Amino acid sequence: MQRSKKLGSPPASSPCECVKPTLETGNILTEPIGYIESCFSAKNGTPRQPTICSLSRACLRIRKSVFNNPEHSVMGLEQFSHVWILFVFHKNGHLSCKAKVQPPRLNGTKTGIFSTRSPHRPNAIGLTLAKLDRVEGGTIYLSGIDMINGTPVLDIKPYIADYDSPQDLIYPLDELSLQEREQKLKDLPCSINMAGNNEQELRTEGFRPQSHSREGKHPADQIAKEKYLKEKDSTDVQHLLHKFKSTTADCNVETGVNQNSGRDVGQIGLHQSKECINNSLSMVEGDAVMQENSETQHHSIVGDAAPASCVASWVKDSPVTTLEVRFTPNAEMDLERFSLEDDTADASITSFKYFRSVKEAKCAIIAVLAADPRSVYRRKHCQDRLFYFSMDTAHITCWFGDGFAEVLRIKHTDTVENPVWQCSLQPASS
Ligand SMILES: C[S@@+](CC[C@H](N)C(=O)[O-])C[C@H]1O[C@@H](n2cnc3c(N)ncnc32)[C@H](O)[C@@H]1O
Numbered sequence: 261m262q263r264s265k266k267l268g269s270p271p272a273s274s275p276c277e278c279v280k281p282t283l284e285t286g287n288i289l290t291e292p293i294g295y296i297e298s299c300f301s302a303k304n305g306t307p308r309q310p311t312i313c314s315l316s317r318a319c320l321r322i323r324k325s326v327f328n329n330p331e332h333s334v335m336g337l338e339q340f341s342h343v344w345i346l347f348v349f350h351k352n353g354h355l356s357c358k359a360k361v362q363p364p365r366l367n368g369t370k371t372g373i374f375s376t377r378s379p380h381r382p383n384a385i386g387l388t389l390a391k392l393d394r395v396e397g398g399t400i401y402l403s404g405i406d407m408i409n410g411t412p413v414l415d416i417k418p419y420i421a422d423y424d425s426p427q428d429l430i431y432p433l434d435e436l437s438l439q440e441r442e443q444k445l446k447d448l449p450c451s452i453n454m455a456g457n458n459e460q461e462l463r464t465e466g467f468r469p470q471s472h473s474r475e476g477k478h479p480a481d482q483i484a485k486e487k488y489l490k491e492k493d494s495t496d497v498q499h500l501l502h503k504f505k506s507t508t509a510d511c512n513v514e515t516g517v518n519q520n521s522g523r524d525v526g527q528i529g530l531h532q533s534k535e536c537i538n539n540s541l542s543m544v545e546g547d548a549v550m551q552e553n554s555e556t557q558h559h560s561i562v563g564d565a566a567p568a569s570c571v572a573s574w575v576k577d578s579p580v581t582t583l584e585v586r587f588t589p590n591a592e593m594d595l596e597r598f599s600l601e602d603d604t605a606d607a608s609i610t611s612f613k614y615f616r617s618v619k620e621a622k623c624a625i626i627a628v629l630a631a632d633p634r635s636v637y638r639r640k641h642c643q644d645r646l647f648y649f650s651m652d653t654a655h656i657t658c659w660f661g662d663g664f665a666e667v668l669r670i671k672h673t674d675t676v677e678n679p680v681w682q683c684s685l686q687p688a689s690s
Pocket residue numbers: 302303304305306307308309310348349350351352377378379385386387388389406407408410411412688689690
C-alpha cells in the first residue's frame with residue numbers, strides 16, 4: 261500500500277488536497293511523549309515480541325515539551341506491574357506496506373497484515389506489553405521490551421488484566437435460545453480439543469470456554485484465575501468452573517507457575533543453564549505478586565472467571581523451531597571480560613549499561629538466539645553467513661546450524677566499527 265492512497269471514508273481535505281489533521285477524521289498529528297532508551301541499538305537481534313527476553317531493558321523519560329511536570333503524568337502508574345506502550349516503528353525505512361506479509365514464524369507463507377504483528381503496517385504503530393520495573397520522577401523503567409533505542413513513544417496505558425484479557429463466556433441459560441447456543445458452539449476455534457462428554461455438558465449448560473495459548477499467556481491472567489478460585493462463592497459457578505477446567509485441560513488452559521513460564525523456558529533453548537531458567541521463574545512469580553497488589557478486581561464474578569482467547573495455530577505451532585544456543589570457549593571468555601572484577605562473574609560492576617551481571621547478559625543472548633532472530637530470507641538464503649547483533653554494550657557474532665545457534669565472539673561495542681549496521685544482508689523484519 262502506498263501512503264498516498266486514501267483509506268476508507270474520505271478524510272477532510274483542503275483545496276490543495278492535503279489531508280487536514282483533525283480528530284474527527286482520524287488524521288491526527290502525533291507528538292511523541294518520549295523516546296525509548298533501550299538495550300537494542302538496531303532492529304537486527306531485537307526480540308520480535310517482549311515475551312522473548314524478559315531481561316531486555318529500557319527507560320522512557322516523559323518529555324517536558326508534552327507536560328511541564330512529567331512526573332504528574334505518571335502519578336499512580338507505579339501501582340501497575342505492566343504497561344502497554346504504543347510506539348512508532350520509526351526505522352521501517354519506508355511508509356509503504358503490503359496487504360499480505362510473511363511473518364518469520366510462518367517461515368515464508370503469506371498471511372494478511374492485520375493477522376500479524378509485522379512492523380510494516382499502514383500506520384507503522386507498534387504495541388508492546390512491557391513490565392514496569394519502576395517509576396522515578398517523570399521516567400519509567402521497563403523490561404521485557406522489543407523496541408530499539410530511539411523509538412518514539414505515543415502513549416502509555418496500564419495493563420489491566422480484567423479489561424485487557426478476554427474473559428470466558430458464561431451465558432445465563434435462559435438468555436440464550438437453543439439456536440444461539442448451537443451457534444456459539446460452532447464458533448469454537450478448531451484448535452480446541454474438547455472431549456465428547458464435556459462438549460455435551462457444555463452444550464446443555466450453555467458454557468463455552470475458548471482455548472488459551474500457553475505461549476501468549478500472561479502471568480497476570482493466572483492471578484485473575486486464582487483470585488476467581490479463592491473468591492467465588494457461588495456453587496453454580498464452581499460447578500461450571502470445574503467443567504471448564506476439565507474441558508480445557510487439552511487446550512493448555514490449566515495453569516501453574518511452571519506452565520506459565522513454559523514459554524520462557526522453551527524459548528531459552530535446550531542448553532539453557534539452570535540459573536537462567538530459575539531467573540525466568542522468579543520473574544514470573546515477581547510479576548504475580550505485583551499484580552496481586554494492583555487494583556484490578558472490579559468486575560462481576562463472570563468477569564473474574566478464567567481468561568479465554570484463541571490464536572492462529574501458526575503462532576503456537578510455528579514451523580520455526582526453538583534453537584539450542586551454544587557459546588564457543590572464546591565467546592565465554594569474551595563475556596567474562598565485561599565483568600570489571602576479574603574473579604566474580606556475578607559482580608554487579610560490569611561494563612554493561614542495562615544488564616546487571618555477565619550471567620544476565622548470557623541469559624539474554626540465549627533468549628534472543630533461541631527464538632531464531634533471522635529474517636525468513638536470511639534463514640533460507642544465507643545459512644552460512646555470520647550473523648551480528650548488539651545488545652547493551654555487547655556486539656555479538658554468531659552463526660546458525662541445523663537446530664542451533666553458536667556464539668563465536670562477543671566484543672564491546674566501543675571496540676567495533678559501525679556495530680549497528682554491520683548486522684546482515686537483510687533486516688530481521690517481522
Ligand atoms: C514484530 S515487531 C512487534 C512489536 C510490537 N510488540 C507489536 O506487536 O506491535 C518487533 C520488531 O520490530 C522491530 N522494531 C523495534 N523497534 C522498531 C522501530 N522503532 N522501528 C522499526 N522497527 C522496529 C524489531 O526488529 C523487532 O524485532
